[in-house]
Amino acid sequence: MDIELLVRSLSQPSRLVVESSAQVVDAVEKYAKDAAAKNDAYRYGKAPFPVTIGPTVGTSPAQVLHELGVATTLLTASPLAQVARHWAHVRYCATLTRQRGMLGLTPSAHSLVYHHKVTQSEQLGIGLALVVAKKVLQRQYRQWTFFAVDAEVALKAGFIDGVGAVERTSKSQKRPDYFLVGHHSSGRRSRMKIVVLECKGTHQPPSFAYGQLARAAVQVRTLSVGGRRPPSLMVASCLAGRQITSYVLDPPGDDELWDGNPDDFDELLHSRPEDHHWRTRPAAADEARTWPAAAADAAPAGTAGPASADELPPGAPEVFDVPEERRGWFTQILTRAVAATALLFAGDSDTARHYATPRQRGDEEPHSGQLRLFELDPSWATSTATSQPVADGLDAQGTLYRAPLPDGKALEVFRGVESSLYRQLAEGQVAAYLRAAPLISRRWSRSRPRDGVVSLGRDGTVLTIRVTDRRR
Numbered sequence: 001m002d003i004e005l006l007v008r009s010l011s012q013p014s015r016l017v018v019e020s021s022a023q024v025v026d027a028v029e030k031y032a033k034d035a036a037a038k039n040d041a042y043r044y045g046k047a048p049f050p051v052t053i054g055p056t057v058g059t060s061p062a063q064v065l066h067e068l069g070v071a072t073t074l075l076t077a078s079p080l081a082q083v084a085r086h087w088a089h090v091r092y093c094a095t096l097t098r099q100r101g102m103l104g105l106t107p108s109a110h111s112l113v114y115h116h117k118v119t120q121s122e123q124l125g126i127g128l129a130l131v132v133a134k135k136v137l138q139r140q141y142r143q144w145t146f147f148a149v150d151a152e153v154a155l156k157a158g159f160i161d162g163v164g165a166v167e168r169t170s171k172s173q174k175r176p177d178y179f180l181v182g183h184h185s186s187g188r189r190s191r192m193k194i195v196v197l198e199c200k201g202t203h204q205p206p207s208f209a210y211g212q213l214a215r216a217a218v219q220v221r222t223l224s225v226g227g228r229r230p231p232s233l234m235v236a237s238c239l240a241g242r243q244i245t246s247y248v249l250d251p252p253g254d255d256e257l258w259d260g261n262p263d264d265f266d267e268l269l270h271s272r273p274e275d276h277h278w279r280t281r282p283a284a285a286d287e288a289r290t291w292p293a294a295a296a297d298a299a300p301a302g303t304a305g306p307a308s309a310d311e312l313p314p315g316a317p318e319v320f321d322v323p324e325e326r327r328g329w330f331t332q333i334l335t336r337a338v339a340a341t342a343l344l345f346a347g348d349s350d351t352a353r354h355y356a357t358p359r360q361r362g363d364e365e366p367h368s369g370q371l372r373l374f375e376l377d378p379s380w381a382t383s384t385a386t387s388q389p390v391a392d393g394l395d396a397q398g399t400l401y402r403a404p405l406p407d408g409k410a411l412e413v414f415r416g417v418e419s420s421l422y423r424q425l426a427e428g429q430v431a432a433y434l435r436a437a438p439l440i441s442r443r444w445s446r447s448r449p450r451d452g453v454v455s456l457g458r459d460g461t462v463l464t465i466r467v468t469d470r471r472r
Contacts (some may be wrong), residue, residue, distance in 0.1 A: 014103040018054035032214040041312040043288040045217030046251035061096035066455035070129030101138035102243040125201020129235035173318035190265035192258040200236035226324030228254040249455035273332040347399030397422040421460040
């Protein structure tokens, strides 16, 4: 395998097949109805609807890896965090390629044994889902910018019923993956939206993805803000060599989170939110959907292949109720998590900690077994922080990681944030960052990238991958 050719191919524009139709809805509903005969958890799912999207969306392998890297930044709080945060890019840079213009798997990725495929599909499913979800939302809300926030991080600041636990529990299997936080500023008004996102991936046939979407319908229904469920997006991607297909459905809801004048918005985001000590509640019986009882020996449709590792445990899911009067607080939590995510992507965990509540940092519960989401990196791990030019007239502040390759070559992965946006985050100017990020990304789109593969995000983050001489 020519590694330089492989890295260059990451930037090739590719088409990702996307399907959302009444037929997919019917298949997912049939799965949920049949599964509910033996597992009442499926009765608590949202009713899904198709979205207007496709039949393909434009992307690239580098963009998928970029979205994955930003989304999983908060999952690696450890002494090796700075190395681990590059892992998604290093491990999966040889998995995606363009096949006759379509996004597909490389032969090496397609030939993995089953248990490695499970991890691969789960991770790539996150990156693919974020690409698809943001394309859907950009079409629905053309002047908005959406940022991904890990749901565990946001919920941990308000709820004490096991959020952020290290072990996988029956409760955590019924929670969503991410919140997509939307921001729009007209100069007179600042507005925020929230969309709940669940990401799935599989190497199995589409029938397996229908079951994943039926489970996702339960997971995205577990958040309530002011007594109303936010809208959701559920994406299940079927990974295959010739082409990858993402199935996306859109359960509707109330998506307005905050609306006010820019001065009030700036003041809101400048203040520091406190932790709350709310507890989750089991979904009430009247929140369950009713379907005619199926035969006792009925089996869920589309269960061909190995049993799913994310099968829902029986019983009503736990619901996270954010009170109506705490919409401003939830806006603070979500936007500060956006800021922390960008800073951690750039390798600055020290500054990112200032955007976290004590419980998110783990300061309140040192012996509870909870994740320390914002643990400081040791000094040696932050020594590679650097400013790097990434396009004509644009540079980013971030972290460079080098891995040795054969023949005296090295793989260089740089993760960062555009320099002016980085300074705003470092100075606590979250509202200014949210307003400026889409403007900077538009400038980037008109600039000529420097050498190597460059992926530029609407959130101001940048990923570069290139092969260099190891002696540099």
